[in-house]
Amino acid sequence: MPEYPQTSADGRFSxxxxxxxxxxxxxxxxxxxxxxxxALALPxxxxxxxxxxxxxxxxxxxxxxxxQRKSRLVAIDPFVDGRLFGGGRTRILFEKNIATSGVADVVELVCDYSTSARKNWTRGFDLLYIDGKHDYWTVGDDLKWRVHxxxxxxxxxxxxxxxxGVTLGILVRVLPSRDLRYERRAGSLALFRVGRPSGRDRLRILAELPWWLRNVVVKILLRLRLRPVARLLGHDSPYDPY
Structure with missing residues (x-):
């Protein structure tokens, strides 16, 4: 069984x-x-x-x-058309950015929905990063990839x-699970790890709910164009908290 040490980012991160x-x-x-x-901590x-x-x-x-670890990344994205996504144009920009950054030979692009790609997926892998569609059903399906x-x-x-949608997925799919434990977060990016959770691990998930409720309120205020009120909650940005 490979080990996954807790490693700090090296000097190349900047x-x-x-x-x-x-x-x-x-x-x-x-x-x-x-x-x-x-990623740097992987075997x-x-x-x-x-x-x-x-x-x-x-x-x-x-x-x-x-x-740096002589490892590879599979990037899954359907690049669908739409106001928020950009479709084919976004794919062109993605491929350009990957090439310009010098990692084109590290990245394998799967242009498909994660829910569709999962049905025929058989390869084991070592890290899962979920940032796809944010509805409850898609997040629940994306979490099924952890069987690999x-x-x-x-x-x-x-x-x-x-x-x-994401938080509801966590509460329903992860909180009662027996194979994912919550460690910590950086803003809205949460780190879980495959393993049997303790009661304390489950409580850490519940302890994040006040922060989640604060973010929901901030989003409502921004949509009501009440940014000055959102500032009172510590959010000084025209964008949703992330």
């Missing part, structure tokens, strides 16, 4: 973040550092899976860390305790 930060997206520096840390020759790549902001971070992970493998979920 260089990698400089590349990634030029790519549009919703990944913060602290979240990128957590992704980098977990040599590992495989990681990312669900939801957009223009490649998180992909570049993961791929550079994996490259070994004990101790990291499962990272973006917009956890921030999105209603």
């Amino acid at each position: 260089e990698i973040w400089t590349l990634a930060d030029d790519i549009p997206g919703w990944l913060t520096e602290a979240q990128a550092e957590l992704l980098h840390e977990q 040599s020759g590992s495989l990681a899976v990312e669900m939801g790549s957009h223009q490649g902001r998180s992909t570049v971070v993961l791929a550079h860390a994996l490259d 992970l070994p004990e101790g493998a990291p499962v990272l979920i973006h917009d956890c305790f921030s999105s209603i």
Whole structure:
């Protein structure tokens, strides 16, 4: 069984973040550092899976860390058309950003829905990053990919305790589960690990609910154009908390 040590990001992270930060997206520096840390801690020759790549902001971070471990990344994204996603144009930008960042040979693109790709997937892998569609049903299906992970493998979920759909998925699918334990988060990026959870692990999930409720209130205030009120809750941005 491979070991997954708790490793801090090395000195190259600042260089990698400089590349990634030029790519549009919703990944913060602290979240990128957590992704980098977990990918860098994988055994040599590992495989990681990312669900939801957009223009490649998180992909570049993961791929550079994996490259240092002689490992690879499978990026799964359907690149559907739509106001928020961009379809084929976004795929072009993704492939350009991956190539420009020097990790094209590390990344294998699967242009498909994660729910469809899962049905025929047979390969084992060592890290799962979920940042696809944020509804309850898709998140629940994406969590099923963990059957291909070994004990101790990291499962990272973006917009956890921030999105209603994602958080409901965690409460229903993860809180009562017997094979995922919650460790910590960087903003809305939560780190879980394959393994039997303790009662304390479950309580840590519940302890995040006040922060989730705060984020839901902030989103409502922003949609009502009440940003000054949102500032009273510590949110000084026109964008949703992530």
